[in-house]
Amino acid sequence: MKRCAWAETSDLMRNYHDYEWGRPQRDPQKLFELLCLETYQAGLSWQTVLNKRAAFETAFDHYNVERVAAMTAADVDRLMTNASIIRNRLKLNATVNNARVIRDWPTGSTFASWLWAFVNDQPIRQAWQRADQVPATNDLAKQVSKAMKKRGFKFVGPTTVYSYLQAAGLINDHLADCDWAPENLK
Numbered sequence: 001m002k003r004c005a006w007a008e009t010s011d012l013m014r015n016y017h018d019y020e021w022g023r024p025q026r027d028p029q030k031l032f033e034l035l036c037l038e039t040y041q042a043g044l045s046w047q048t049v050l051n052k053r054a055a056f057e058t059a060f061d062h063y064n065v066e067r068v069a070a071m072t073a074a075d076v077d078r079l080m081t082n083a084s085i086i087r088n089r090l091k092l093n094a095t096v097n098n099a100r101v102i103r104d105w106p107t108g109s110t111f112a113s114w115l116w117a118f119v120n121d122q123p124i125r126q127a128w129q130r131a132d133q134v135p136a137t138n139d140l141a142k143q144v145s146k147a148m149k150k151r152g153f154k155f156v157g158p159t160t161v162y163s164y165l166q167a168a169g170l171i172n173d174h175l176a177d178c179d180w181a182p183e184n185l186k
Contacts, residue, residue, distance in 0.1 A: 002179045005131050012050040018180060024123050024169035026112050031168055032102055033063040036095050038164040039155040040086045048086070055084035060095065068099035094154035101152045118144050119170050127176040127183070134173050137162040 007017030025031055040056065041049045059079055061067040076092050079085065102111045118140065128134050141162035148156040156164075165171040174181040 002177055004173075004175050004178050004180075006046075010047060010050075013047060016046075016050060021167055022169050022172045022174050022180070025167075026116065028102070028110060028112050029063055029065065031112055031115065032065055032068075032099065033057075034167045035098060035156075035164055036060065036063060038160050038167060039091050039094050039098070040088075041163065042091070042155060042157075042160055044086065052085050055082070056086075059085050065099050065102050068096060069103040071096045071099075091155060097152070097154045098156075115144070115168075116170065118147075123169050123172050123182075125172045125182060127181065128173060129176055131175065134175075135162070140171070141165060 003014065003017055007013045007021075025034065036056070037049050037053065040052070057063065059082060076089065076096065079092050080087050080089060105111050105114075124140070126134075137158040142158045144165065145156050145158045145161040148161065162171070166173050172182060176183075178184065
């Protein structure tokens with residue numbers, strides 16, 4: 001099998017690449033989880049995040065938006081003692097904050113529909129030939145980042161948002177020769 005080179009470093013990375021990354025995601029809980037994972041990744045390797053993913057899932061009650069939004073400062077203090085997760089108070093507080101933003105989304109819309117409207121409900125396919133062509137961010141990510149910040153989201157800079165858009169399948173950056181590129185899927 002031919003994969004994007006970054007995915008060949010471990011079983012966790014291969015599994016994430018093969019079954020999640022770049023696949024259009026519209027499930028609200030899954031979109032929240034991916035946003036959280038991208039938040040934790042800032043400044044760290046994706047392998048580190050995947051290694052701690054199960055512990056984060058437990059710590060944040062399977063990314064149940066209502067339950068995470070109800071977390072208190074004492075809950076964050078407790079999480080800061082959990083060696084199984086990435087213990088960064090700013091990132092943990094951002095997770096709780098972002099859950100509250102999603103929980104309090106205006107009636108008549110959803111976070112998922114709002115997010116997908118940036119791409120007219122269709123994934124953007126960028127068939128890069130080489131990994132060094134894939135940008136760290138782009139104009140779309142800058143636009144989404146700015147709009148997310150305006151809505152109150154935290155830890156959503158353009159680079160984090162670009163990775164998030166890739167993860168959630170709004171942008172598909174599988175390399176052109178990757179067997180998981182949409183045009184190569186049989």
